Amino acid sequence: MKTWRKGEEFDLVIPDKWKNVTIETILRKHWEAPKKLVHSMRMSGDIKVNGQMITWTEPLSPGDVVQIHLFKKTSYDVPPTYGEIDVLYEDDHLIVVNKPAGIDTHPNSPDDEDTLANYVAFHYQAKGESCRVMHIHRLDRDTSGAIIFAKHPLSKAILDRLLTERKIKRTYLSLAHGRLKKKKGTISEPIGRDRHHNSRRRVSLNGQNAVTHYRVVEYRGTTTLVEVELDTGRTHQIRVHMSHIGHPLVGDRLYGGKPLLKRQALHAARITFPHPLTEEPVECEAKCTDDIGL
Numbered sequence: 001m002k003t004w005r006k007g008e009e010f011d012l013v014i015p016d017k018w019k020n021v022t023i024e025t026i027l028r029k030h031w032e033a034p035k036k037l038v039h040s041m042r043m044s045g046d047i048k049v050n051g052q053m054i055t056w057t058e059p060l061s062p063g064d065v066v067q068i069h070l071f072k073k074t075s076y077d078v079p080p081t082y083g084e085i086d087v088l089y090e091d092d093h094l095i096v097v098n099k100p101a102g103i104d105t106h107p108n109s110p111d112d113e114d115t116l117a118n119y120v121a122f123h124y125q126a127k128g129e130s131c132r133v134m135h136i137h138r139l140d141r142d143t144s145g146a147i148i149f150a151k152h153p154l155s156k157a158i159l160d161r162l163l164t165e166r167k168i169k170r171t172y173l174s175l176a177h178g179r180l181k182k183k184k185g186t187i188s189e190p191i192g193r194d195r196h197h198n199s200r201r202r203v204s205l206n207g208q209n210a211v212t213h214y215r216v217v218e219y220r221g222t223t224t225l226v227e228v229e230l231d232t233g234r235t236h237q238i239r240v241h242m243s244h245i246g247h248p249l250v251g252d253r254l255y256g257g258k259p260l261l262k263r264q265a266l267h268a269a270r271i272t273f274p275h276p277l278t279e280e281p282v283e284c285e286a287k288c289t290d291d292i293g294l
Contacts, residue, residue: 001013001015001278001279001280002015003277003278005071005092006067007071008069008070008071008072008073009067009068009069009070009071010067010068010070010071010092010277011065011066011067011068012026012065012066012067012068012277013063013064013065013066014060014061014062014063014064014065014066015062016062018030018060018062019061019062020059020060020061021059021060022056022057022058022059022060023047023049023054023056023057023058023060023066024056024057026066027041031154031158031276031277032158032161033154033157033158034157037153037154037157041068042056044069045069046068046069046070047066047067047068047069048066048067049064049065049066049067050064050065051067068154070092070093070152070154071092071131071151071152072152073130073131074130074131074132075130076121076124076125076130076131076132076133077132077133078106078107078113078115078117078118078121078133079113079118079121080118080121080122080124080125081113081114081115081118081119081121081122082119082122083114083118083119083122084119085097085098085116085119085120085123086098086100086286086289087123088146088284088285088286089282089284092151093150093151093152093155093275093276093277094148094149094150094151094155094159094275094276095120095123095148095149095151096146096147096148096149096271096282096284097116097120097146097147097149098144098145098146098286098287098289099116099139099143099144099145099146099147099268100144100289100290101141101142101143101144101263101290101292102141102142102263103115103116103141104116104141105117105135105138105139105147106133106135106138116147117133117135117149120133120149121133124151129151131151131152132151132152133149134149134150134151134153134156135147135148135149136148136149136150136156136159136160136163136168137163137168137170137233139268140236140239140264140266142263142264142266143263143264143266143267143268144266144267144268144286144288144289144290145172145267145268145269145286145288146170146268146269146270146271146284146286147268148168148271148273150276154276154277155276155277158276158277159273159276162273162274162276163233166231167273167274168271168272168273169229169270169271169272169273170229170230170233170268170270170271171227171228171229171268171269171270171271172227172228172229172230172238172266172267172268172269173217173225173226173227173228173266173267173269173288173294174225174226174228174238174242174249174264174265174266174267174294175220175223175224175225175226175249175250175251175261175265175292175293175294176223176224176226176242176247176248176249176250176265177222177223177247177248177249177250177257177258178222178223178224178246178247179219179222179223179224180214180216180224180226180247182216183215183216184213184214184215184216185213185214186211186212186213186214187210187211187212187213187214187241187242187244187245188209188210188211188212189203189210189241189244190203190204190205190206190207190208190209190210191203191204191207191208191210191234191235191236191237191240191241192204192206192207192208193207199254200236200254200255201234201235201236201237201240202240203240203241203244207234208232208234209232210232210234210237210240210241211230211231211232212228212229212230212231212237212238212241212242213228213229213230213231214226214227214228214229214242215227215228223250224247225294226242227269236254236255238266239252239254239255239264239266240255242255243255243256243257249264249265249266250264250265251263251264251265251292252264252265252266261292262290262292263290263292265292265293265294266294267286267288267292267294268286269285269286269288269294270283270284270285270286271283271284271286272284
């Protein structure tokens, strides 16, 4: 699929496999964009074909160029703050960043200005891009690794859907206490809030569905290096599940881990997903930048 950016427009050449498609079917069937966003684009006249406004039900032909006004200038929703970021992948539609431990993914109050989102906003500003900073998922403050941010509403809507459909695959590395007997397994236990501790979560019959897959990478004395993949993305999911099976993460004092490290030993090492607009596969490897040994 041929695509390119021209100023504030995204140009898409209709491929052979999309014979007789319409603007309507591209947005609603191929990209499954939300109705509210599609309505807004229609009302704003955001889409042309070969430079002309046409009805959204008119069949298109291979080679036609669909021009979408995607890259509208907008103010940053978080104040830009200077901070070094490790960019794993970036194009006009999204950016994947390797989050260091010790910072939040996004501000939790108007006074927070030293989060990853603030640093990403500064990165946009330095490149001359004016767009909102829209995270697709989050990592705990003391968890490091890959995070996706969308650059415009259509990209965000599609990435949100891909996350819900489990097409964004996230692989973590963690160091757990003890030696896991099973080389691989699945933990399927619902997770809810801990009524006795505001910041904790726990396995609860009334909680949200949560599924964690794990595989032993290697044994390290009295600890185990584990590779983990998630089907769901509940708050503290890996930490809660590993603690629940009797193997809390090293350094995770909140869930029973011993303070052998300065933080919990958890790192989002790899993320893979289809590109929201082109559908090309994107795969990012994130190196652990501190000394916790992952």
